[in-house]
Amino acid sequence: MLQSPIILLANRIEPVILGLPFFIFWNFLWWAILTLVMYIAYKLNWGNQKTE
Amino acid sequence: MKKLVSGVVIILLFMIIPLIVGVLAATKSDNTSDDYFIQGRNMGSITTFFTVSATWWSAFAFLGSNASLYSEGPVYLTAIGWNILFGILYFVVGKRVWYLGKKFNYVTPSDLLGDFYDSEKIRVVVGIVVVVFTIPYLQIQLTGGAYLIEIASGGYIPFWLAALMFYIVILIYVWVGGIRAIAWTDIIYGAILLFGLLFAGLYLSNVVGGPIAMFEQMQAQYPEHMVLPGPDGNAGYGMWISLCFITAIGALMGPQMWLRMYSVKNGTIFNLMPFLISIIAICYAGSLLVSWTGVLVMPGVENPDQILPLLLMEYAPFIIAALILAAGASAAMSTANSQIHAVSTVMTKDFYQRYKNPNASHEKLMRIGRYYLVVFSAIAYVLALFAPGLLVTVGLIAFGGTAQLIVPTLGALFWKRSTSIGALTGIISGLFVMMILQFTPLPLPFGLSSSMYGLFVNVILFVVVSLLTKPRPVSVSNRFELALKEFNQEEHKGLNDKKNIA
Numbered sequence: 001m002l003q004s005p006i007i008l009l010a011n012r013i014e015p016v017i018l019g020l021p022f023f024i025f026w027n028f029l030w031w032a033i034l035t036l037v038m039y040i041a042y043k044l045n046w047g048n049q050k051t052e
Numbered sequence: 053m054k055k056l057v058s059g060v061v062i063i064l065l066f067m068i069i070p071l072i073v074g075v076l077a078a079t080k081s082d083n084t085s086d087d088y089f090i091q092g093r094n095m096g097s098i099t100t101f102f103t104v105s106a107t108w109w110s111a112f113a114f115l116g117s118n119a120s121l122y123s124e125g126p127v128y129l130t131a132i133g134w135n136i137l138f139g140i141l142y143f144v145v146g147k148r149v150w151y152l153g154k155k156f157n158y159v160t161p162s163d164l165l166g167d168f169y170d171s172e173k174i175r176v177v178v179g180i181v182v183v184v185f186t187i188p189y190l191q192i193q194l195t196g197g198a199y200l201i202e203i204a205s206g207g208y209i210p211f212w213l214a215a216l217m218f219y220i221v222i223l224i225y226v227w228v229g230g231i232r233a234i235a236w237t238d239i240i241y242g243a244i245l246l247f248g249l250l251f252a253g254l255y256l257s258n259v260v261g262g263p264i265a266m267f268e269q270m271q272a273q274y275p276e277h278m279v280l281p282g283p284d285g286n287a288g289y290g291m292w293i294s295l296c297f298i299t300a301i302g303a304l305m306g307p308q309m310w311l312r313m314y315s316v317k318n319g320t321i322f323n324l325m326p327f328l329i330s331i332i333a334i335c336y337a338g339s340l341l342v343s344w345t346g347v348l349v350m351p352g353v354e355n356p357d358q359i360l361p362l363l364l365m366e367y368a369p370f371i372i373a374a375l376i377l378a379a380g381a382s383a384a385m386s387t388a389n390s391q392i393h394a395v396s397t398v399m400t401k402d403f404y405q406r407y408k409n410p411n412a413s414h415e416k417l418m419r420i421g422r423y424y425l426v427v428f429s430a431i432a433y434v435l436a437l438f439a440p441g442l443l444v445t446v447g448l449i450a451f452g453g454t455a456q457l458i459v460p461t462l463g464a465l466f467w468k469r470s471t472s473i474g475a476l477t478g479i480i481s482g483l484f485v486m487m488i489l490q491f492t493p494l495p496l497p498f499g500l501s502s503s504m505y506g507l508f509v510n511v512i513l514f515v516v517v518s519l520l521t522k523p524r525p526v527s528v529s530n531r532f533e534l535a536l537k538e539f540n541q542e543e544h545k546g547l548n549d550k551k552n553i554a
């Protein structure tokens with residue numbers, strides 16, 4: 001969501017969400033989601049550890 | 053005058069604290085070279101987190117982020133992605149490197165790669181690559197850090213003196229305390245740096261009425277600055293993705309990070325690292341606020357690397373400005389100290405011990421390590437004085453160089469069929485392609501950076517040449533395969549134990 005070309009679809013100012021331009025909002029939204037995912041992954045001990 | 057005095061007091065405090073911490077750390081040392089170079093593989097979790105993140109967040113992040121966001125639009129926000137990528141790589145690659153290091157007693161990147169590929173050439177090439185490409189990166193830390201100290205003291209401490217103080221302080225505590233002193237001071241630096249950046253952003257955006265007002269004014273006045281490819285149209289998706297990969301991979305493969313994989317005491321910290329590193333990415337919000345406020349109130353600054361200090365001196369009370377600038381100097385110092393230490397470790401272990409004096413005693417190795425410490429600090433000092441460069445540009449070249457090592461490293465960890473000739477061909481041609489593209493005006497298709505092309509060539513040649521050449525001797529590959537199998541088994545075992553308890 002942050003590094004694939006999908007990011008180009010988010011590359012816009014409107015709509016402004018919570019006072020943030022859309023591109024900024026998108027980046028920090030995914031920051032929050034991915035950080036949460038990393039936390040869950042840690043809690044679950046990274047599944048069976050074969051992350052590749 | 054009062055202002056100057058308080059500025060200088062802050063700087064002095066900032067210099068003295070790490071000295072005390074360094075000396076304290078030295079008292080815990082057991083005087084072996086393993087302790088000096090990798091803390092006897094006994095580094096705790098909190099220390100690991102702070103020393104990794106403080107080393108990772110350099111002047112490149114503190115000044116470079118603001119410069120880029122100020123002049124190129126939002127492309128630097130890709131930093132969120134590279135923090136997460138770095139965290140995951142540190143877990144996937146770092147944990148395996150840590151395990152192999154413990155098992156086969158490795159200290160440097162060349163130890164692992166040279167041993168795996170069973171090749172002296174690999175050992176030498178890897179040693180040279182990490183040393184050569186760490187020096188420019190070290191130089192930008194010194195330039196950035198000394199510059200901040202100069203401004204924080206109100207010009208009272210000139211650049212040359214600031215850089216010199218910087219060096220002497222680092223030299224003393226690394227000299228006495230080795231990696232433990234660095235790691236301990238990194239806890240202080242790390243905390244100051246992360247809060248400093250976020251605080252600076254919130255504080256400065258109040259100049260234009262807070263973050264939301266700032267975005268509104270930006271949208272009214274500079275809408276093209278708020279989306280890729282930025283105001284000049286140069287910083288688009290190609291750069292977005294290049295920056296992300298090269299920075300994360302290049303930093304991970306720097307010798308200072310290798311040492312921080314080997315030093316770790318307990319493997320579980322690797323599991324938590326992706327989460328911790330991701331959290332701190334929020335601090336880039338600080339850079340965003342600083343630099344876009346700068347676009348509004350201070351457009352057209354000649355050297356964008358200076359935007360943060362300039363804004364602070366103009367809009368913040370002197371004490372706050374000096375504290376935040378000290379935070380910036382922390383960013384630089386915490387990276388520089390680790391780099392000087394890492395480069396001297398590589399020189400001592402990979403070149404001196406390996407080729408000149410294999411039977412050197414611990415005392416001798418530490419003495420040689422310290423001798424290289426002085427030499428490399430001196431080189432970096434001279435470079436900082438005479439070769440100032442744009443922080444992000446120089447940084448990208450340095451990262452691009454070390455990033456090439458990811459290919460043979462992943463090969464060593466995950467691909468049995470990789471061979472030494474494949475690895476050598478890959479690294480050398482990757483570097484060659486990167487240099488050619490960087491320093492000649494050849495066009496770069498898709499806006500990707502020269503180091504990305506280097507990496508592509510590296511991967512392709514590594515795979516093709518490996519498949520064409522003879523497999524590695526069975527004895528060596530079996531030893532590694534066995535070790536990695538044990539690694540996987542232990543990981544599963546840990547998991548099963550946990551399940552049983554639950």
